Amino acid sequence: MLESHLSYLAVAYGFTALAIAIECVVLLRTRRQSIEQVRRERDLDLDDHHESIVDPRNEAATP
Amino acid sequence: MTELGAIAWALRRDLTLAMRRRGDILNVLGFFVLACSMFPLAIGPQREWLQRIGPGVIWVAALLSVMLALPRLFEHDHADGTLDAMVASGRPLWALVAGKLIAAWLVTALPLLALTPALALAFNLPTSTLPVLVGSLLLGTPVLIGIGAITGALALGLKSGPVLMTLLCLPLYVPVLVFGAGAVEAQAAGLSPLAHLALLGAGMLAVLLLAPLVAALALRISVE
Amino acid sequence: MNPFRFAAPPVFYPLAGRLLPWFTAAAVLLAVAGLYVGFGIAPTDFQQGEVYRIIFIHVPSAWMAMFIYLVMAGYAVLTLVWRSKLSAMMCRALAPTGAIMAVIALLTGAIWGKPTWGAWWVWDARLTSTLILLFLYLGYMALVAAIDDTTRADRAGALLLLVGVVNVPIIYFSVRWWNTLHQGASVSLTASPKMASTMLTGMLLMSLAAWMYAIAAALHRVRSIILQRERHTRWVRQLFA
Numbered sequence: 001m002l003e004s005h006l007s008y009l010a011v012a013y014g015f016t017a018l019a020i021a022i023e024c025v026v027l028l029r030t031r032r033q034s035i036e037q038v039r040r041e042r043d044l045d046l047d048d049h050h051e052s053i054v055d056p057r058n059e060a061a062t063p
Numbered sequence: 064m065t066e067l068g069a070i071a072w073a074l075r076r077d078l079t080l081a082m083r084r085r086g087d088i089l090n091v092l093g094f095f096v097l098a099c100s101m102f103p104l105a106i107g108p109q110r111e112w113l114q115r116i117g118p119g120v121i122w123v124a125a126l127l128s129v130m131l132a133l134p135r136l137f138e139h140d141h142a143d144g145t146l147d148a149m150v151a152s153g154r155p156l157w158a159l160v161a162g163k164l165i166a167a168w169l170v171t172a173l174p175l176l177a178l179t180p181a182l183a184l185a186f187n188l189p190t191s192t193l194p195v196l197v198g199s200l201l202l203g204t205p206v207l208i209g210i211g212a213i214t215g216a217l218a219l220g221l222k223s224g225p226v227l228m229t230l231l232c233l234p235l236y237v238p239v240l241v242f243g244a245g246a247v248e249a250q251a252a253g254l255s256p257l258a259h260l261a262l263l264g265a266g267m268l269a270v271l272l273l274a275p276l277v278a279a280l281a282l283r284i285s286v287e
Numbered sequence: 288m289n290p291f292r293f294a295a296p297p298v299f300y301p302l303a304g305r306l307l308p309w310f311t312a313a314a315v316l317l318a319v320a321g322l323y324v325g326f327g328i329a330p331t332d333f334q335q336g337e338v339y340r341i342i343f344i345h346v347p348s349a350w351m352a353m354f355i356y357l358v359m360a361g362y363a364v365l366t367l368v369w370r371s372k373l374s375a376m377m378c379r380a381l382a383p384t385g386a387i388m389a390v391i392a393l394l395t396g397a398i399w400g401k402p403t404w405g406a407w408w409v410w411d412a413r414l415t416s417t418l419i420l421l422f423l424y425l426g427y428m429a430l431v432a433a434i435d436d437t438t439r440a441d442r443a444g445a446l447l448l449l450v451g452v453v454n455v456p457i458i459y460f461s462v463r464w465w466n467t468l469h470q471g472a473s474v475s476l477t478a479s480p481k482m483a484s485t486m487l488t489g490m491l492l493m494s495l496a497a498w499m500y501a502i503a504a505a506l507h508r509v510r511s512i513i514l515q516r517e518r519h520t521r522w523v524r525q526l527f528a
Contacts, residue, residue, distance in 0.1 A: 015394055030508070030511045
């Protein structure tokens with residue numbers, strides 16, 4: 001009887017640990033994706049900037 | 064335009080529009096009756112069981128019927144640009160919304176109330192509970208419409224609008240359901256339903272005062 | 288020293304980054320302390336044996352689910368009244384953690400209920416209210432995800448949170464009333480006639496740990512949100528040369 005109760009404990013704590021682990025993994029992944037997005041869009045805009053460097057309108061548009 | 068004028072204008076307009084789409088009222092009533100009928104079909108027609116679950120079933124079915132009719136409240140006006148005009152006009156938006164809510168209640172809840180005694184009979188509910196059932200729905204349906212207006216305004220124009228609106232609505236509906244169905248159960252058990260009805264009444268007053276304002280704010284957020 | 292300076296993303300982003308390790312460390316230390324007290328010091332319960340030790344997760348997560356929602360509502364006020372962008376970002380940052388806390392509370396509640404009361408789910412007032420709270424979280428997250436326009440999403444979510452937070456005590460009150468009417472004798476998962484003070488200490492430590500964890504998770508998440516939202520600005524682009 002007592003053994004099966006301990007298994008309940010194990011499942012409860014195990015599930016909690018799993019939930020926290022998943023949240024941490026997702027947090028790290030999201031950060032990585034955000035950084036990649038920043039880099040990607042920055043590089044794209046830099047390319048645009050170089051190609052159209054003569055056009056004064058684009059000069060004003062880039063941040 | 065004065066506030067009362069705005070309320071009357073919106074009320075008259077929505078009623079006129081509803082009269083042109085009379086099928087919608089039948090849809091609501093049809094859903095109400097069908098939803099109630101699902102339960103005896105699912106669990107069997109024993110009179111004691113039906114009597115026991117009747118108040119709850121009728122309340123849930125009424126709640127769902129009202130909720131399903133609510134996306135129509137703003138979506139039509141949003142689709143044809145009337146809503147933008149209303150928001151941009153100088154008229155008090157809360158008053159226009161109040162008029163629409165009154166119209167929605169007349170068109171959606173009132174027919175349900177009219178049909179409720181028949182359904183109560185179908186569930187063999189004791190006649191002493193009938194006034195409490197109708198009374199609790201009378202007090203509760205405005206609250207349902209008010210809350211639905213706020214969530215409908217927040218989810219305005221979204222692709223998943225109606226479904227999203229129900230997800231937003233239903234948790235907020237729980238107290239209304241608990242007090243509404245609870246009032247009838249209390250009456251059926253020989254206790255006084257007054258506490259439940261008083262709480263429902265308080266909720267109704269709060270909604271009457273606040274829902275038009277909050278829904279108007281939600282509309283501005285969605286449209287501006 | 289103008290406190291509103293910290294509400295600007297370029298200032299808050301590095302600040303959050305500096306605070307993050309401290310809150311993470313605090314969460315870990317408090318959790319270790321809490322588990323030590325909870326398993327090493329707190330005695331075996333006379334009625335429930337060892338399985339009661341689930342409360343060292345169940346109660347803190349339930350409290351945090353509630354508390355995080357209140358904090359989100361506070362940020363919602365700032366979003367609507369002061370149009371603070373960072374406040375809206377904090378709402379979005381807190382929501383997933385709050386929802387996960389609610390899920391943990393519900394699951395540990397069910398796991399506790401089975402050996403203790405014989406059923407996985409007994410519709411007691413607190414668990415049912417927590418279930419509704421989870422739906423309030425999910426509704427908020429669904430709403431902001433469904434709206435493309437960031438400003439509209441921020442403000443709509445904020446209004447939804449305020450409507451929700453006003454309703455939470457009403458919901459809790461109504462569910463408790465419903466529960467006592469229908470169940471009579473209490474099948475309450477918190478009905479422990481007396482709790483040893485060591486049990487309370489354990490619960491308190493774990494609650495603090497959960498709080499520190501929630502702050503750390505929100506700080507981390509908001510940094511990613513800031514990066515996404517401000518990715519066109521110079522200060523962000525210069526961060527990752």
